[in-house]
Every structure is written in C-alpha cells, then in structure tokens.
Amino acid sequence: MTEPNPPTRAVALLHSTHDPATYEALTRKHRLTIVYTVHTDVAAVLAALIVVQHALEHAADAVVIPHLGALEPRTPWWVVTQAADLITGTQEYPLRSAVTTQHRTEQ
Template identity: 80%
Template structure:
C-alpha cells in the first residue's frame, strides 16, 4: 500500500489516448510518472516495452489508460510480473493478473 507517497509509474500511451482520462487516472492512483512511452505497437511488443521501462525506471506501476478489463490470454498480463498494472477500468497488483481475478475499482 502506498498511503504516504505517490507511486512511481511508467505511462504507455496510444496515439489516440484521452488526455483527460489519463490525468484522472494518474491523480486517482497517486502516480508520479517517471517515464512516458508513446507507441502504437502491437500488444505483445508494447507489453514487453512496458515491462522493460518499468524495470529500467524502478516503477511501482505501469499505467495504460486505453486498456480495459484484461482477457485471460492477453499479453498485457505480463506487465504484472514487473509492476502493478493500471488500465482505464481496473488495477491489477503485481503478480495478481497472472494468478487471480483483478481487483475492482471503487
């Protein structure tokens, strides 16, 4: 839990991302963006890019606002091997997306 400080986060933004939704998520989840990636790469490559930058920048979270609820076989789940994954609709704590159902937003 990160009660007293903002979490370090990497942002992965699609070219048609909604800046207002992105800002809302960063405030809601108390994120300090330490690196931003702008990419329209295929999901598998983009997920690997997010993981690499999470490791490189010691990020606690990766925010990908254009994603919603993850399907069981999506490559985006690999991000939780490195950090919490925050999508436009849910937060997947580190390792949880690989083992358990996602945590619902309040």
C-alpha cells in the same frame, strides 16, 4: 520527514488514441508520479514488453495504460503484472496477479 504515503512511481504507456482526460484522472486518482512515458502504437505483445523494460529500468511500482479496459485471460498485457502493478482505464491489477488469474482460468 517523509510522507506517510508517497506517490507511486509509474511508467505510462500512451497509444495515439488515448484520452488525455482519462490519463490525467488516473494519475491523480492513484497518486502517480510518472517517471517515464512510452508513446507507441505497436502491437500489444511488443508494447507490453517495451513497457515492462521501462518499468524495470526506472524502478517503477506501477504501469498505467489508460486506453486499456478489463483484461481477457491470456492477453500479452498480463506480463506487465510480473514487473509492476497494472492500472488500466477501468481496472487495477496488482503485482503478480497474472499468476492467480491464469491459475483460476485453467481449473
């Protein structure tokens, strides 16, 4: 018998300044099973590409980045939503939400 709502497979991106308590709270709140963890302090563009690659490789449905808050338009983090749901310390961005967000800001 399978669970009605199994935990979500997720990749975590942890910056050296992340708060472990925030990370733990997000994994519990969203019922995440972390399938891979990336520890990096590289620039946002490179970190976003790295985490997308791991999300695809590990068939993750979500990426959790606890040190981020709300995303500004045109930041490199929106690319994550092309591969998976994005969960930050303060927001949730569903899969493909970059398309609707970019479309709204261009009008």
